[in-house]
Amino acid sequence: MRFRGYKPPKELRALFIVHYAPLLLIILIGPLTPICKFWYHYDLWEIPLPMLPTIIVGLLIFLGGAIFFMKWEMFWDRTYKGQLVTDGFFKYIRHPHYSSLLIIGLGLALFFYSIAALAIALIAFPIMAWSVIDEEKRLLKQYGKEYEEYMKKVKWRLIPGIF
Secondary structure (H helix, E strand, C coil): CCECCECCCHHHHHHHHHHHHHHHHHHHHCCHHHHHHHHHCCCCCECCCCHHHHHHHHHHHHHHHHHHHHHHHHHHHHHCCCCCCCCHHHHCCCCHHHHHHHHHHHHHHHHHCEHHHHHHHHHHHHHHHHHHHHHHHHHHHHHCHHHHHHHHHCCCCCCCCCC
16 A cells, blocks of 8 residues: 555554545445435435535535645645654644545535434544544654654644644
8 A cells, every 4th residue: 555655654554444434434325315315215314404505514614625635635745755744734733634534524424414424424533533642652652752842832633722
């Protein structure tokens, strides 16, 4: 598994699966809600909010998350050479990649108007938080005092003002 010259260490490969699994489940399950309504007249999975505004808000959140992800990806590709990166998005949150995945997942769940997809998106938050905490232990070992200072400077891991 290689992405633009970066091959994650073996101990992190399972985490990559954990990070992307909720997003893939949302993409697979989300469209079932309108399919069930159309074919079976079964709307149990629908979000109990007005449909059109929810879908529009979901689309806007998804687009914002996708732009954030693409900008992060371009920045990371241009900047990372094995060193600790502390500028760009990393000035505000310590894990912008994971934040972008959570934003994309939430936006898709709302866009699909699916309570099941929304549940998966919400469950993804504590899963991502757990793996971020675990990853930070590895980053502390790898970068030592430099990462410790960075953690003091940038307080938020995923969501500014919350976590």
